[in-house]
Amino acid sequence: MTRWLGLGLAVALAFALAVLLGPAHIPLAQLASSDIVRSLRLPRAVLALLVGGALGLAGASLQALVRNPLADPFLLGLSGGASLGAVLAIALHVTGPWALPLAAFVGALAAMALVYRLGLVGGAELDPRVLILAGVAVGAFASAVTTAIVSLSEAAQLRNTFLWLWGGLSGASWDTVLVVCVYFPLPVAVLLAAARPLDLLALGEEPARHLGADVEPLRRRVYLAASLLTAAAVAVSGVIGFVGLIVPHAMRLLWGHRHRSLLPASFLAGGALLALADTTARVAVAPRELPVGIVTALVGVPLFAVMLRRWTAS
Amino acid sequence: MDRELILDVRGVAYRYRGTAHDALAGVSLAARAGDFLAVIGPNGSGKTTLVRVALGLVAPHAGTAQVLGRPPAAWSRRALARVAGVVPQREDNLFPQRVRDTVMLGRYPHLSLWGAERAEDRAAVERALERCDALRLADRWLWTLSAGEYQRVRVARALAQEPRLLVLDEPTAGLDLRHEMDLFELARGLADGRGLAVIMITHHVNLAARFADRVLLLADGRPVADGPPGDVLTRETVERVFAWPVAIEAFDGRPQMIPLRKGREP
Incomplete structure (x- = not known):
């Protein structure tokens, strides 16, 4: 119980900091009436919580699905597909507020469909090992094409593309928040409902089936829901690494492996972490802004190293 | 005497994809409440495949399997798991x-x-x-x-x-004498005391003979013999299936197998 309280406080604190801090100094008294807070910081903070939560939740679910603790939401080729979509949109000068997110989303979905098809062994069963290989292959191919396009494009475009690849929430608006709020509940509910059978899957396919899990439908549901979540996250905020890898591991250390608490905890902690990282990205080198993926990597990699040491020591 | 028939497998055949011959062919197995059955046979003789077919992890290419009168495919996995508990040969825990x-x-x-x-x-x-x-x-x-x-x-x-049915797939592999005996005694006790149907897959021919009501001996996916231990474990049959000379002695009314040294038959 105290752990949940602590996690709730962490989320509240991350949210408060995201609203309070920024390149523009806004006195506390004017916080509620400030346009910057209302139309920039607030939606951005909410979006950071939601996107970070989605990445944490998708990461925890995928680690159980592919039975690999090193899995993260982007392992299965989604980032490659999304990047390719986004870079294509930039290179073809497609404009409009939704052009980039839509192109990235379509790219991620295409990668997801391709990986899913390749992962179906004999056209019937979803084999997690084949899924990983297919994800890596599709990701590598997409990033080769992406690099080819980037190397042929002009300097200004190059910078835009590069920044997008490292993620950022600067495009956040209430519209984005609304879209995400409509889109997220279904895949989130599907993943949370898979918590118990995911516990069984940690034992392996055959033991899980003997204990009553419908392994095949479970794998499809979890793969599709986690991928759809990740695709939406990458569409609104680019490729933000490490949240989906680090957060589930940290939560396992605190909560244990049982997915009924691990999945919601990963959602909350992922949101808090991304909100903090985004605040850091905004204020660290103000008035300029760091891609948030760089912050999560700079914080995440040392954290991960410490956790790995603890893990291998015990 | 007519205890409830829990598992009824009749004449099943199964072949794994991409292999040239049947992993199982013409195998039958019936387990009633309170039965302790042992399934023995050399490595690769189809013992584990029999469990997979019996409990619907794979569908037989011929023959039928029924759990409480219904084929496994007609059960949801959850409902089936309330009837049949399995201790699989292998599993690994991904997380502590x-x-x-x-x-x-x-x-x-x-x-x-x-x-x-x-x-x-x-x-x-x-x-x-x-x-x-x-x-x-x-x-x-x-x-x-x-x-x-x-x-x-x-x-x-x-x-x-x-569950009503407990399947143990080589639970004593790698265990010492006491733990081996503990497990066999536990399984026998569950069959006698709780009326569970128990199916034990094992390489312990002698313990199977001591504890089981019936023994099913498989070789190359085919049933070689099926019945009380004394009928199944004859010298001729065991030597042929396991490709090694043995002597069979009686102990406590049950056959016990003694492998012989090559070229030094008594």
Whole structure:
């Protein structure tokens, strides 16, 4: 119980900091009436919580699905597909507020469909090992094409593309928040409902089936829901690494492996972490802004190293 | 005498994709409440495949399997897991886990999707641990257990499912004498005391002969003999199937096999 309280406080604190801090100094008294807070910081903070939560939740679910603790939401080729979509949109000068997110989303979905098809062994069963290989292959191919396009494009475009690849929430608006709020509940509910059978899957396919899990439908549901979540996250905020890898591991250390608490905890902690990282990205080198993926990597990699040491020591 | 027929497998055949011959052909097996059956045979003779077919992990290419009168495909996996508990040969825990939590996994088929564990689930876990003499292990981490303790915990997990049928797939592989005997005694006790139908797959021909009511001997996926241990374990049959000279002696009314040294038959 105290752990949940602590996690709730962490989320509240991350949210408060995201609203309070920024390149523009806004006195506390004017916080509620400030346009910057209302139309920039607030939606951005909410979006950071939601996107970070989605990445944490998708990461925890995928680690159980592919039975690999090193899995993260982007392992299965989604980032490659999304990047390719986004870079294509930039290179073809497609404009409009939704052009980039839509192109990235379509790219991620295409990668997801391709990986899913390749992962179906004999056209019937979803084999997690084949899924990983297919994800890596599709990701590598997409990033080769992406690099080819980037190397042929002009300097200004190059910078835009590069920044997008490292993620950022600067495009956040209430519209984005609304879209995400409509889109997220279904895949989130599907993943949370898979918590118990995911516990069984940690034992392996055959033991899980003997204990009553419908392994095949479970794998499809979890793969599709986690991928759809990740695709939406990458569409609104680019490729933000490490949240989906680090957060589930940290939560396992605190909560244990049982997915009924691990999945919601990963959602909350992922949101808090991304909100903090985004605040850091905004204020660290103000008035300029760091891609948030760089912050999560700079914080995440040392954290991960410490956790790995603890893990291998015990 | 007519105890309830729980598992009824008749003449099943199965071939794995991409292989040239049948892993199983014409195999039958019937288990009633209170039966202790042993399935023996050389490596690769189809023992584990028989369990897969019997409990619907794969569909037979010929023949039928029925659990309580219905083919496995007609059961949901959850409903089937409330009838049949299996201790598989192999499994690995991806994440560290405590004994009580792993036994609680056996309650999955009884839990609702969102519902929390109820008092009756916790009670079933304690009962299962108690029956396997594993209560004192309840708070230990799995990776601190010895091989014998680990197997007892896995049996407890299957018992937490509160099944009518218990299938043990080579549960004594790698165990020392005491833990081997413990497991066989436990399985026999569950059949006699709780009326479970127990199917044990094992390489221990002699323990199978001592404990089981009936023995099914498989070779190359085909049934060689099926019946009381004394009928199945004859010298001629055992030598042919296991390709080694043996002597058969009677002990306690059951046949016991003694492998001979090559070229030094008495």
